[in-house]
Amino acid sequence: MKNVTGNESGAAIKRRGLVFYTKIYFKIIAQDIKSKMSYRADFIISTIGIIATNIAGFIAFIIMFGKFPSINGWSYYEILFLYGFSLISITPTQCLLDNNWSLRRYVYDGDFVKYCFRPINVWFYYVSEVFDVKGLGQLVFGIGALVYAWIKLAIPVEFLLIMKIIVALVTASLFMMALQNAAAASCFWIQNSFWLLDISLKMKDYAKYPITIFNDVFRFIFTFILPVAFMAYYPSLVILRPDNVPVLTWLSPVLGVAAFYGSYKLWMKGASKYDGSGS
Amino acid sequence: MNNIIELKNVTKEFKVLNRHEGLKGCIKDLFSRDYKIVRAVDNIDLEVTQGEIIGFLGQNGAGKSTTIKMMTGVLEPSSGNLIINNRIPYTDRTKNSQEIGVVFGQRTQLWWSLPLVESFKLLKDIYQISDENYNEMLELYGSMVDIETLLHKPVRQMSLGQRTLSDILAAFLHNPKVVFLDEPTIGLDVAMKSKIRELILELNRKKNTTVILTSHDMGDVDALCQRIVIIDKGNLLYDNEISHLKHFFGIYRTLKIRPRENVIEVANKLKDELYAFEVSITNDDTWISILVNEEKNRIMKVLEAVQETHAIKDMQLKEISTEDVIKKIYEGGVRN
Structure with a gap:
């Protein structure tokens, strides 16, 4: 980072780059976690809650898919792989963008204006305020399911494959974040935007199934309109169907970055036209 | 600059x-x-x-x-x-x-x-x-x-x-x-x-x-x-030193009274009865506000005049509010 020294009053305001934001982010998060712990009962109950939710979801999954040895050519463990994959890829959205759930309320009450007065990026400042620790519980379950499926499917543990799965996970996370971010941003234009955000959350439930089990209409929607298929299916084909990877899979990392950037731009556009009514 | x-x-x-x-x-x-x-x-x-x-x-x-x-x-x-x-x-x-x-x-x-x-x-x-x-x-x-x-x-x-x-x-x-x-x-x-x-x-x-x-x-x-x-x-109504205005909210005070009888009736009667004091009278459901210029009339005198004809349940004395100042500027009491 370059250090630009101002002439007046010796104040040196550095350009706020990636290093600056990363540093600030970790400081804010450390404080946030510290303060969450200070509501001790709340912290313990919500930790138990998230573990229970995950166990319940997992049991439902086993009961449902344990009955069928395969669905549409997808074996039980392959579906378990997708399940774990989608749990991991939802984690960044859950942990990092949790404050987006409250955006509607802030905008509606006029409280959002307070985020506009700091000399840092508004989106960053807003989402950095809350880090949802509960998301980490999900991550543990996701990794568990994925590793178990990996072993059962006898996929070799190779460096290249591991790199591939990491890229695939990052890609899927980007799509997931993009969808939630864009849905949250809609509140800058639409008064009652909660249902959009709610739908975006429900979408992750469809993400855990191979897209081939849906009919053509849904397949089209989930691929080109709501990028649900990119949240687990397309990226994980690299590992599960290495001989038959469609073009969309190879394109997905680029599309993921584009989708996330687009959702960020949309959010920022909304924030800049925000007029702070109600104060 | x-x-x-x-x-x-x-x-x-x-x-x-x-x-x-x-x-x-x-x-x-x-x-x-x-x-x-x-x-x-x-x-x-x-x-x-x-x-x-x-x-x-x-x-x-x-x-x-x-x-x-x-x-x-x-x-x-x-x-x-x-x-x-x-x-x-x-x-x-x-x-x-x-x-x-x-x-x-x-x-x-x-x-x-x-x-x-x-x-x-x-x-x-x-x-x-x-x-x-x-x-x-x-x-x-x-x-x-x-x-x-x-x-x-x-x-x-x-x-x-x-x-x-x-x-x-x-x-x-x-x-x-x-x-x-x-x-x-x-x-x-x-x-x-x-x-x-x-x-x-x-x-x-x-x-x-x-x-x-x-x-x-x-x-x-x-x-x-x-x-x-x-x-x-949306318009700039006034932009000046405070001393200009200060004079103004220094001498004006609001007398608020709560009559025993019907508020609206009393307020209407007072408008005639207090005519000589050059006050402005407004009222809401329970209170009647009388804005008194203390340079012209003492507040106690106004209160006395009110009490002569009406029974009072409660009263308050208030400093002039921003709203009153603005109203006065509109009425032409202050020049910019």
């Missing part, structure tokens, strides 16, 4: 949908392109020099907040020139924010569950305040208020007064050139009000910070401002 703030012909218009009534109207609204233009701020000129404290007054919906939002870079003016510290706030929002501080009376900008000192440390990083300046500022705060009890208390556990105090301290922490204070003493008791006024005045003097203060409390304005700007219906 000595002016820290310069507004020239600044206008802000909002596009508002013409709403129709009823369910049918609602459906119509969905597809309607029938907008009307509302002018929230209309052709305002304003110049402020470094170090001034300006009382920015106006009734609710007069355009105060809109003007402040333009100055802080949240809103873009529809037309006109707006320069803060040689910058256009809207296009240069980040840099503008570096040199302004904002406090909104009831909305804290501090991290809700953090102790104040942690919030300060985050602000230190965000505004890139040097260790030297930061420590110097904390030392200064220490000499003004009992900072030690505040620093280690989570903001959520603070009383409203402590929170407002903390918010003001946080707004001055990066030594901004301009601080916007919106209703800083709203909802506070008398002791806390005067404490906060003292703090603002001292910070203004020590740091030569320009302060733009909006308040409904004439007490705030009286204690802090040398100059008053009044905005009404």
Whole structure:
């Protein structure tokens, strides 16, 4: 980072780059976690809650898919792989963008204006305020399911494959974040935007199934309109169907970055036209 | 250029949908392109020099907040020139924010569950305040208020007064050139009000910070401002030294009475009965307000006259409010 020294009053305001934001982010998060712990009962109950939710979801999954040895050519463990994959890829959205759930309320009450007065990026400042620790519980379950499926499917543990799965996970996370971010941003234009955000959350439930089990209409929607298929299916084909990877899979990392950037731009556009009514 | 703030012909218009009534109207609204233009701020000129404290007054919906939002870079003016510290706030929002501080009376900008000192440390990083300046500022705060009890208390556990105090301290922490204070003493008791006024005045003097203060409390304005700007219906109604106006709210006082009989009837009768006193009378459901010019008539005399013909349940004596001042300006009592 370059250090630009101002002439007046010796104040040196550095350009706020990636290093600056990363540093600030970790400081804010450390404080946030510290303060969450200070509501001790709340912290313990919500930790138990998230573990229970995950166990319940997992049991439902086993009961449902344990009955069928395969669905549409997808074996039980392959579906378990997708399940774990989608749990991991939802984690960044859950942990990092949790404050987006409250955006509607802030905008509606006029409280959002307070985020506009700091000399840092508004989106960053807003989402950095809350880090949802509960998301980490999900991550543990996701990794568990994925590793178990990996072993059962006898996929070799190779460096290249591991790199591939990491890229695939990052890609899927980007799509997931993009969808939630864009849905949250809609509140800058639409008064009652909660249902959009709610739908975006429900979408992750469809993400855990191979897209081939849906009919053509849904397949089209989930691929080109709501990028649900990119949240687990397309990226994980690299590992599960290495001989038959469609073009969309190879394109997905680029599309993921584009989708996330687009959702960020949309959010920022909304924030800049925000007029702070109600104060 | 000595002016820290310069507004020239600044206008802000909002596009508002013409709403129709009823369910049918609602459906119509969905597809309607029938907008009307509302002018929230209309052709305002304003110049402020470094170090001034300006009382920015106006009734609710007069355009105060809109003007402040333009100055802080949240809103873009529809037309006109707006320069803060040689910058256009809207296009240069980040840099503008570096040199302004904002406090909104009831909305804290501090991290809700953090102790104040942690919030300060985050602000230190965000505004890139040097260790030297930061420590110097904390030392200064220490000499003004009992900072030690505040620093280690989570903001959520603070009383409203402590929170407002903390918010003001946080707004001055990066030594901004301009601080916007919106209703800083709203909802506070008398002791806390005067404490906060003292703090603002001292910070203004020590740091030569320009302060733009909006308040409904004439007490705030009286204690802090040398100059008053009044905005009404988007127009600049008044911009002058406070001494000009002070004369005015010094001599006017409101006598509020609660009669035993029907309020409206009594109010109507009083309009005739008190004609000689040249007072203006208004009433709501329970109270009758009589604005008395004490230069012409003593308040006790008016009260006596009322009591002669009407039984009184309760009474209050009030200082003139911003609303009354504005009303008086409209009536032509004060020349700009």
